[in-house]
Amino acid sequence: MSSLGFxxxxxxxxxxxxAAATMPKLIHAALCFALxxxxxxxxxxxxGAEFVGLVQVxxxxxxxxxxxxFTILLTPRDAEKDRSFKWSGAWIALVVFGGLLWAxxxxxxxxxxxxxxxxxxxxxxxxxxxxxxxxxxxxxxxxLTAALIxxxxxxxxxxx
Amino acid sequence: xxxxxxxxxxxxxxxxxxxINIIALLVVFxxxxxxxxxxxxxxxxxxxxxxxxxxxxxxxxxxxxxxGIKMLIKEDIVPARADxxxxxxxxxxxxxxxxxxxxxIPYGRNMTPFTIDGGILFFFAIGxxxxxxxxxxxxxxxxxxxxxxxxxxIAQMVSYELPLLITVLPIVMVVGSLTPDAIVAAQGNYSLxxxxxxxxxxxxxxxxxxxxxxxxxxxSNRTPFDVPEGESEIVAGHMTEYSGFKYAIFFMGEYLxxxxxxxxxxxxxxxxxxxxxxxxxxVPSYVWFFLKLSVLIFVFIWVRGTLPRxxxxxxxxxxxxxxxxxxxxxxxxxxxxxxxxxxxxxxxYSLVVVVVVYLMLSRFIGTGKKFAPRTYRFAx
Amino acid sequence: MTPTxxxxxxxxxxxFCIGLLAALSRRHAIFILIGxxxxxxxxxxxxxxxxxxxxxxxxxxxxxxxxxxxxIAAAExxxxxxxxxxxxxxxxxxxxxxIDQLKG
Numbered sequence: 001m002s003s004l005g006f007x008x009x010x011x012x013x014x015x016x017x018x019a020a021a022t023m024p025k026l027i028h029a030a031l032c033f034a035l036x037x038x039x040x041x042x043x044x045x046x047x048g049a050e051f052v053g054l055v056q057v058x059x060x061x062x063x064x065x066x067x068x069x070f071t072i073l074l075t076p077r078d079a080e081k082d083r084s085f086k087w088s089g090a091w092i093a094l095v096v097f098g099g100l101l102w103a104x105x106x107x108x109x110x111x112x113x114x115x116x117x118x119x120x121x122x123x124x125x126x127x128x129x130x131x132x133x134x135x136x137x138x139x140x141x142x143x144l145t146a147a148l149i150x151x152x153x154x155x156x157x158x159x160x
Numbered sequence: 161x162x163x164x165x166x167x168x169x170x171x172x173x174x175x176x177x178x179x180i181n182i183i184a185l186l187v188v189f190x191x192x193x194x195x196x197x198x199x200x201x202x203x204x205x206x207x208x209x210x211x212x213x214x215x216x217x218x219x220x221x222x223x224x225x226x227x228g229i230k231m232l233i234k235e236d237i238v239p240a241r242a243d244x245x246x247x248x249x250x251x252x253x254x255x256x257x258x259x260x261x262x263x264x265i266p267y268g269r270n271m272t273p274f275t276i277d278g279g280i281l282f283f284f285a286i287g288x289x290x291x292x293x294x295x296x297x298x299x300x301x302x303x304x305x306x307x308x309x310x311x312x313x314i315a316q317m318v319s320y321e322l323p324l325l326i327t328v329l330p331i332v333m334v335v336g337s338l339t340p341d342a343i344v345a346a347q348g349n350y351s352l353x354x355x356x357x358x359x360x361x362x363x364x365x366x367x368x369x370x371x372x373x374x375x376x377x378x379x380s381n382r383t384p385f386d387v388p389e390g391e392s393e394i395v396a397g398h399m400t401e402y403s404g405f406k407y408a409i410f411f412m413g414e415y416l417x418x419x420x421x422x423x424x425x426x427x428x429x430x431x432x433x434x435x436x437x438x439x440x441x442x443v444p445s446y447v448w449f450f451l452k453l454s455v456l457i458f459v460f461i462w463v464r465g466t467l468p469r470x471x472x473x474x475x476x477x478x479x480x481x482x483x484x485x486x487x488x489x490x491x492x493x494x495x496x497x498x499x500x501x502x503x504x505x506x507x508x509y510s511l512v513v514v515v516v517v518y519l520m521l522s523r524f525i526g527t528g529k530k531f532a533p534r535t536y537r538f539a540x
Numbered sequence: 541m542t543p544t545x546x547x548x549x550x551x552x553x554x555x556f557c558i559g560l561l562a563a564l565s566r567r568h569a570i571f572i573l574i575g576x577x578x579x580x581x582x583x584x585x586x587x588x589x590x591x592x593x594x595x596x597x598x599x600x601x602x603x604x605x606x607x608x609x610x611x612i613a614a615a616e617x618x619x620x621x622x623x624x625x626x627x628x629x630x631x632x633x634x635x636x637x638x639i640d641q642l643k644g
Contacts, residue, residue, distance in 0.1 A: 010547075014554055014555065015553055017558040021559075021561045021578075021584045027299060029571065030574070037581060047592045048547075048592060051281070051607075055281070058284060060613075061286070062289055062615070069295050071570060071624055074628075086566075089563075089565025090561055093565075121277055124600065125600065153593055153627050
């Protein structure tokens with residue numbers, strides 16, 4: 001696993017994430033949010049889970065980002081009244097990061113290099129989805145249908 | 161072919177072969193784009209009973225050169241209150257995603273530029289980022305018509321992404337793999353030496369091919385579904401504020417998207433690079449691929465010259481009320497065909513499934529609009 | 541240096557904290573949703589990193605969990621955004637500080 005690629009993708013993802021969290025204009029933040037997910041998908045490719053990377057680009061960048069952009073357009077606000085940025089949130093996030101970092105660095109035997117792995121093919125994922133994970137698959141299907149119907153009901157205009 | 165570089169480390173060889181792939185792909189498809197842009201104007205002109213461009217070069221075939229020079233020397237106007245970065249990046253992203261999508265299509269025997277295990281999923285993942293770029297183009301122009309055009313375009317593209325995907329599902333199910341190479345290889349047999357086993361010759365395959373083709377028409381914003389760029393309605397939709405070279409890049413992105421969808425249709429339904437008859441296998445495989453691709457592009461242009469534009473609500477109705485249930489019926493029919501063996505009984509059953517669903521849909525899904533009998537008034 | 545499991549975990553912790561930053565420090569409802577989605581993506585990255593560096597031959601549990609997490613995150617984003625639109629229609633604002641009629 002190449003370390004140059006790792007560092008480039010890491011810098012790109014974290015920079016896009018920071019931009020998404022702190023940019024004052026909402027549309028710029030939404031577009032940087034899409035970039036962050038492209039970076040995370042690149043991480044998945046680096047780690048050898050190509051199918052998950054493709055699903056990530058498809059679902060997040062192709063669907064969730066478009067949803068967020070549509071919602072931003074449908075809820076226009078005049079003159080950006082609140083560009084407020086509460087600094088208490090930043091302190092809490094820093095404290096949490098410090099705690100997680102301490103936990104990671106304290107755990108022994110995490111510094112090993114990556115073992116050689118055969119790539120997980122789509123056929124294996126499909127077979128496992130149909131045998132071991134068939135119940136979660138059906139439940140996710142029901143959940144997605146319920147979410148679809150629920151979102152539609154929430155947004156439908158009331159008939160007068 | 162790269163054995164001359166045998167002494168260098170592996171990654172140099174990989175980069176060199178990738179570069180050769182990329183350059184070949186770009187050269188072939190950019191020249192095809194230039195050719196198709198002038199051929200489209202000539203074919204449209206012949207349909208409309210006039211000649212097309214015929215002044216530049218023999219039969220007007222050097223017209224793209226003139227167009228390119230014109231686009232390059234035009235002034236690049238950016239609206240003063242536009243969002244500079246977003247306005248600049250939008251055409252680049254549209255063209256980039258179209259070119260990326262061209263990379264996984266098998267053009268001939270052993271001629272796939274990049275083999276990815278989930279090739280079809282890669283194509284659709286890249287295609288779904290096109291919507292975001294269209295929105296960036298519309299919003300970055302700071303123009304009400306642009307935003308309106310972009311919203312219509314995104315609504316249309318998102319609605320038709322579902323039939324596009326679901327019509328590909330029967331093929332993936334029958335072949336058992338997401339790799340375009342495996343899908344092409346599964347269509348390689350011939351019955352009795354003359355009937356190829358292309359998926360378009362099965363009942364579910366024919367219906368799925370028509371649905372995929374129509375969805376491809378919509379995804380590339382071509383007539384009759386070119387509401388987003390309807391010139392008589394909203395100027396040029398999300399491309400209104402672009403001039404000069406950026407407009408040319410939009411144009412190129414649209415055409416390359418058309419090529420990508422046609423290429424995928426050839427791969428999935430029309431047997432890829434296989435010849436129609438076993439005897440003709442001596443002709444190189446990429447010739448067959450480009451022949452089939454040209455037929456599909458000609459049908460794109462033919463439909464553009466023939467049909468009028470649809471209304472936005474008609475487009476949405478069509479997608480959600482007709483194409484989606486029909487696509488699900490295709491999956492059912494493909495499953496029936498696959499499990500009855502690939503024999504005649506399977507054909508009959510799947511044909512029955514498809515025809516029954518089509519008749520039900522066309523009878524019972526009405527749009528509720530009744531039209532009065534047509535009356536004529538003549539000028540006195 | 542070759543990327544080790546520690547590095548991947550640090551990156552995903554950083555991404556999680558950036559999502560937390562977005563969710564806690566902005567007052568626009570959509571920003572908060574963006575932050576939540578980033579936190580979910582960071583958790584998914586964690587799962588895949590552990591799957592990759594785990595003992596071989598590994599069952600693809602990490603990959604499966606991530607696939608389901610992505611699907612669930614998409615559903616939750618859809619419903620969350622529908623809620624934001626419905627609230628906007630009623631209150632004409634998306635500032636979460638001003639939606640406090642149930643307070644006290």
